Amino acid sequence: MELILLAIFIILLWVAIDYRLGRFYHIKRVSKPEFPLRKSNLTLFTKGQELYDDLYKKISEANHHIHILFYIVKNDYVSQRFLDLLMKKAQEGVEVRLLLDRIGSKNITKKQKKDLKENGVLFSFCHIPKLPFLFYSINERNHRKITVIDGKIGYLGGFNIGKEYIGLDPKLGEWRDYHLRIEGEGVQDLQKQFIYDWDDATNDVIPTNSSYYPSPLAGKLLHKIVPTNAVYLEQIFIDLIKQAKSEITIGTPYFIPSPALFQEVLNASKRGVHVNIIVPLKADHPLVREAAFPYFKPLLQAGCKVYRYYAGFFHAKIIVVDEEVCDIGTANFDKRSLYLNHEINCFIYDTEFVKDVKQKLLHDIEFSEEVTLEFLDNRSFLQRGKEAFSTLVSGLL
Structure with a gap:
């Protein structure tokens, strides 16, 4: 019994030290990202199926690049439809980058990753747990949901990808969420944040040229993109x-x-x-x-x-x-x-x-x-x- 209690004490002590030191070093190296006030046209979605229909339509119309970051992509038939669409666009010659949080999207299989890469999708996990602060890094998640299409259309909000988000989980029922489509000046800030996260995860530097940052047209609504780390x-x-x-x-x-x-x-x-x-x-x-x-x-x-x-x-x-x-x-x-x-x-x-x-x-x-x-x-x-x-x-x- 004494050995068990000692082991529990050591584990709890390690967790506490790991978390505190991990956060300490994170705060030391992080900077505060700042984007200016922008003007864009904004569309609000509160139902998952309506968002998916709109998002998939815009993805289907992409002709240069598709950049997507989600916290969660499930392993179900709804998610597979999403992945199939990305592979189809990559096969058409569109640059497709898909970035997923390692813990949030833990159910993505090796076969799915292999299929994505073989069909031309540039895929990576982000925030992979690592030493020396293993416990802290397990908990430090990339919870962002960002989509940028051709540098002209962006999405952010609360929805992820999976069957529950369109109300198909009987335990949870209809999923109520708030998600934005952004068209106008604000898209460039979503693009910058995605590229930052992509570079951080992959060390693959995406060039900052006009193909990714086309000249934006000002929209009607004043807003500001606010990322936090x-x-x-x-x-x-x-x-x-x-x-x-x-x-x-x-x-x-x-x-x-x-x-x-x-x-x-x-x-x-x-x-x-x-x-x-x-x-x-x-x-x-x-x-x-x-x-x-x-x-x-x-x-x-x-x-x-x-x-x-x-x-x-x-x-x-x-x-x-x-x-x-x-x-x-x-x-x-x-x-x-x-x-x-x-x-x-x-x-x-x-x-x-x-x-x-x-x-x-x-x-x-x-x-x-x-x-x-x-x-x-x-x-x-x-x-x-x-x-x-x-x-x-x-x-x-």
């Missing part, structure tokens, strides 16, 4: 919440904010801002639902409203402030996105677009149950135990 996102979210004057709506599948970020949400409510938070009723990962519960009572006591979406699975990553700005992207309102994941978001500064997004969120609230203090007070001992344990590991959920 497991640093800076906490302050970006805090600054966004601080500017709220009347209303904030936060949509996230995982509400596990840092203490500083959570305090800023409470501060907003205390100064008279109406705060609405939408989370899913269902859970797609163990303990993430339980990890959110300890935040709910302080939120309600501060005057915030918390809703649990029940018409499927709510996976949107979105913040709307005062009908003036909204954030749509890949970052969740949780510690993993703040401190571990590499994310990319789009801040949109157009009143009409923001109003439209707000209406969609109001529709989501109509299909949500409101969390009450009475409900929280009546939780079982077992439920509270799960929540206590989930709090201990919340930074890794």
Whole structure:
């Protein structure tokens, strides 16, 4: 027994040291990427099949290059259709680069990788776990979802590739997410971020010529692409919440904010801002639902409203402030996105677009149950135990 306890202690000590040193060295070498304000035309998708239909159509029309980064591409027939389309375009002579997170897309098989490469697709995994900080590197994921087609059309948002994202997982039901198509000046910033990630993963330098950066036409909507590399996102979210004057709506599948970020949400409510938070009723990962519960009572006591979406699975990553700005992207309102994941978001500064997004969120609230203090007070001992344990590991959920 003593040997077992000693072994457990050594493993936990190694994990703690590995994580702290890994993050320390990551922070030392990372820089803050900055893109300017741009003008583009933006199209919003909230249903997976509509996004896929549009994305696949644009991919089919590509004539020079297709650059795609996803966190997750599943190993199912829906994903295979996606991979088949990329191979078809590569066979037509279009440059196709596909970059997938090594852990998120762990179910991609050797045969699929072989088929992609034999059919001309330039394929690579990114964020491959490695020494000396193995535990940290396992958790430091590239959570971005970027598509760039011919340097003229871009996509980013919450959807990945697989059958659940079009509502074909009976346990999760209809998948609710927010994803953007971008046409205009902002595409060049998506391109720069993809090329940075590709170079980082492969050491294959993509030339920065006009073939990849055609002269963009300005669109109608003012926006800014905001990438983060497991640093800076906490302050970006805090600054966004601080500017709220009347209303904030936060949509996230995982509400596990840092203490500083959570305090800023409470501060907003205390100064008279109406705060609405939408989370899913269902859970797609163990303990993430339980990890959110300890935040709910302080939120309600501060005057915030918390809703649990029940018409499927709510996976949107979105913040709307005062009908003036909204954030749509890949970052969740949780510690993993703040401190571990590499994310990319789009801040949109157009009143009409923001109003439209707000209406969609109001529709989501109509299909949500409101969390009450009475409900929280009546939780079982077992439920509270799960929540206590989930709090201990919340930074890794």
